[in-house]
Amino acid sequence: MSLSELPVETAGNDLASERARAIDAFLAQARSLLAAGxxxxxxxxxxxxxxxxxxxxxxxxxxxxxxxxxxxxxxxxxxxxxxxxxxxxxxxxxxxxxxxxxxxxxxxxxxxxxxxxxxxxxxxxxxxxxxxxxxxxxxxxxxxxxxxxxxxxxxxxxxxxxxxxxxxxxxxxxxxxxxxxxxxxxxxxxxxxxxxxxFGPPRNVRHPAIAPAALKAALSDGEEIALLDVRETGVFVRSHILLAASAPLWRLELLIDRLVPRRDTRIVLTDADESLAHQAAGKLVRLGWRNVSVLAGGTAGWAAAGYELFSGSNVPSKAFGEVIEHRKHTPWISVDELHQRVERGDDIVVVDSRTPEEFADFSLPFAHSLPGAELVYRIHEFAPRPETLVVVNCAGRTRSIVGAQTLIDAGIPNPVVSLKDGTMAWLLAGRTLSHGRSAPLPEPEAAGLEQARTRAEDVARRAGVRRIDAEGLARLEAEAGERSLYRFDVRTRQEYEAGHLEGWRWAPGGQLVQATDEYVGVRRARIVLADWDGVRALTTAAWLAQLGGHEVFVHAPAPLPVLVLGPEPVKLLPLHARAPRIAVRELASALDAGSVAVFDIERRAAYERRHVAGARFAVPDRLEEFIAGLPAAQRVVLVSSDGVLAGAVAAELIARLARDGSAREVLALAGGTQAWVAAGLPTGQGGEGVLTGDDDHWYSPYAHADLAARNAGFQQYLDWEIGLVAQLEREGDVGIRLVAPATADAAVAS
The missing domain is CATH 2.60.120.10 (Jelly Rolls)
Incomplete structure (x- = not known):
């Protein structure tokens, strides 16, 4: 049966979920009947x-x-x-x-x-x-x-x-x-x-299909759904469905529990042509996700059905920023005018709404680091005079626009503008950036904090954000088996690690809005933000509510909550026996002897900065291809930053090779690149050993050493962002609902 012959009516709203419930009931009955042996x-x-x-x-x-x-x-x-x-x-x-x-x-x-x-x-x-x-x-x-x-x-x-x-x-x-x-x-x-x-097991076990038209309907039917693209992220960003989240096949054991926490969520997997999606579906089913379908024909089938494909990363959030500017006419300033006004000594403050890590990588020489969720919370400390012009910038457009509009919607007395096209435009104008700058964020004084709370409450109210008390939170947690629940702490990394609520994940507010699809894989889920100070959670929640697609709540922790210290734990869900490890000194000796082939599989950008000397970089999707050409006796060692991903991929690779009758030895480097560097062993840098191009991740134009290539990349990226509004109109309503100015009641819909 061809794609065009798949009946829409039989792939419907939630037949897959109804089937999954019936299968669950059967399996429970079977287990009970067979419990005695x-x-x-x-x-x-x-x-x-x-x-x-x-x-x-x-x-x-x-x-x-x-x-x-x-x-x-x-x-x-x-x-x-x-x-x-x-x-x-x-x-x-x-x-x-x-x-x-x-x-x-x-x-x-x-x-x-x-x-x-x-x-x-x-x-x-x-x-x-x-x-x-x-x-x-x-x-x-x-x-x-x-x-x-x-x-x-x-x-x-x-x-x-x-x-x-x-x-x-x-x-x-x-x-x-x-x-x-x-x-x-x-x-x-x-x-x-x-x-x-x-005879061996079947090699092509498949999973239930969903036709493109049925998926299109399901994405807007008001029920929970997770659409996951299982190609490597760099391949995904070249062409994908708008509301898909990137969840690469070989990284699922590390990603899936965070992206889709509820085991019976309706999940649809896609790739380009079904070549990877059924492998991923098999993984998810064995890991306990019980309601998994595969998009018939992949993104090729989606396009053939007449639906839109998008390029780029974090596209829903970036399209959201463009819609904000298009609908609300967010004011902006050009880099030339900004330069002139700074040189003239005008009363002006520039705040960079990216993460502190991004700011330290590069920044405007005169900018201050003030991540997106911190803007309303701390802006008074940077611009206490209402006459001061506040300029919000980022590396491109989205966080400049969202940040500026955040302050405008909050009603701060200062004039506020976004920096048109961010630091990309600054570099395109032939100017330079500073590197390695960092400064602690100033704590808000009492008067400024009270004003910030009032403003954040007002915007959140207009956006439809709901507050819940401990009893309400307990109810949502009790219902987490029926409705997906995400709980985020949106404060700074330092604050989170100094003490957070048990089971709550860290998601700095600006990034949660900028890259929602990296944190929340389920449409129509419930999102609860912890409100420690009465500002940052409300600011973030207001934007998430306007972005649409989820129910958004804010919860104020008890005065003396039980806190967990340290970074957010990451759960690894193993499918295979633990892969054997090799210690750094043993690997160094094996490299000297030429008895191993080393593949770094984490991220190309990290590999180019620093890697095990002698390693090459490849995405896990293509490891079997490169291993096939190695001498039969040569061992394979996989390396990742801390060894966790390498261990998971090595275990999967061992299972695949064994299925094919190969006895090749595959190991993971214990402790990963971090342990190798800590031992003082030789490292390399640069892209000479990159085997798989940009397949692993979106390759930023900033990474180009060649200025002409960098500038061409900047312009292409900026044109792409601006074009998202028109593309979004072709896609149809995705739930964006912008709040009107404080003096009006009607929402600005998109």
Whole structure:
């Protein structure tokens, strides 16, 4: 069935979620029935078969549009559920009329129940012969499996299957062990037996599909949904769906729990053409996410259906900034005028709304660091005189515009403008930036703080932000199994690490608005911000509410809350046995001996700054390609910043190589690049060893050493940002609702 033939009505609003709930209920019933130990005979398994029959009767949950087959793929297995340890696994097997399989066993118990069509199962008893390479098969019974019936197979049963009666078929297959763990199954040359051979697990297990039109509808149906693009981020930024978040396949074990915390969230995965999405879906299902679909045809199918594709990173937030300027006419100042006024000594203060780390990397020579969420909170300390002109800048456009409009909407008495095109325009004008500057943020005095609170409260009220008390927060937390909940502390890194609420993540407010898709992967989720001072959480919440797509709340912690110290913990969800590690000194010796190939897999930019001498850089997606050309005896060592990502990728790579029969040794560097540098071992820098270009991340024009290339990149980027308004209009309403000025009641809609 082609993409154009996928019916919209059958891929609907939340059939996937309804199916996931029904499957959950079946699995819970099966586990209960088998809790005492199933035995593996027909009688012991029959109650489970009855439950599977009942699930199969819900044919509406398993429409053909979600489980497509066609002449190119006449038979297909779709994964519906699978335990992380390879235990229970549920599949839907779909096939065109006449699909047949020769005699084979399973080495585990199996139950097959009908959904649609008639699957004829012929069962055999296997008998040994005098020839150890040949066995006889003796037919024992024939079972036709259609809707309302099932067949139970023990681990030793041999059977054939065939879709009969001229009908296509869809059948549920429930196994005591996942197909990919069944490594010793055998298939016979014929129905009377004879020679037999082992055959491996299927290589192309797929997952339920969702058509582009159905996804388009689902993104605006008001229900929760997570759209994740599983390509490497640098590939993602070249062309993707607007509301997709970047969640690379090989980094899912580190990302998914933060992006999509609720395990039964409706998730749709995409890539360019389905080449990676089914691998990612398999990971997520095994990790416990139970409601996963794949966009039919990927972004190519999306574009073919007539829908818009976007380039760039953090596009919803950057488009938001452009909409703000377009709708609210945020005033700006050019770099030439700013330069003239600074040189003249005018009463002017320039504040840089990026992160302190970005500010230290480069800044206007006369600017002050004041990250976005801190603007209303601390601006009085920088511009106590109402006559002072406040200029807000960033590296490009978005945070300049959002920052300036933040102060304007808050009603500070000063004139406020954004710096048109930020530091990019400053450099394009032939001027220079300062590097390495940093300064502590000034603490607001009592009078300025009180004014800031009043202003922040007013904007948040107009944006529809709701405050919740401890009881309200407890209710949201109790409902986190039904509605996705994100809790963020938006203060500075230093404040967060000095003491934060248990389980609350750190997301500096300006970045949470600038890069919302990096923190929140679920549309229509609930977001709660901790309000420690009555300003920063409200300021951030007001912008998130206007950005749309979520319910936004603010919570004031108790006067003496229990606090957790230190940085935000990151959870790694392993799928495979821990990969072996190699110590830095051992790796140094192996490099000297030429017995290892070292691949840095973290980020290209970090690699170019400093890396293990002799390492090359590659995105995990392409490691198998580069490893294939190495001498068979050469060990492979993976390196990441602290060794965590390298360990996860090494474990996955080992499993893949073993599946392909490769015995190559793969290790992760213990402690990563940080441990290597701390040991004083040789490092390299520069891009000579980069094997995969910009595939890992958006490559900033600022990184170009060649000035012509840098300036061309700046102009291209600025033109792209400005063009987002028109592109957003083609995309349609994505929920942006801007607050009107304080004197008006109506919202400025987009």
């Amino acid at each position: 199933p035995g593996e005979g027909h009688a012991q398994l029959q109650p489970v078969a009855d439950a599977l029959i009942a699930l199969g009767r819900r044919a509406d949950l398993f429409p053909a549009a979600h489980f497509p087959i066609d002449a190119e793929r006449p038979a297909q297995v779709y994964r519906l559920a699978e335990d992380a340890d390879g235990g229970f696994a549920l599949y839907l097997s779909a096939g065109l009329a006449g699909k047949a399989q020769p005699p084979h066993d399973h080495t585990t118990w199996a139950i097959i129940a009908g959904v649609e069509g008639n699957e004829r199962n012929v069962l055999y008893r296997r008998e040994k012969t005098a020839d150890p390479a040949r066995d006889d098969l003796v037919q024992t019974r024939v079972v036709d499996v259609a809707a309302g019936s099932a067949v139970v197979l023990t681990p030793t049963d041999v059977h054939t299957i065939e879709l009969v009666d001229g009908l296509d078929g869809r059948h549920l297959h429930f196994y005591g062990r996942a197909l990919e763990r069944l490594e010793h199954r055998v298939v016979f040359e014929g129905t009377t037996g004879g020679s037999y051979r082992q």
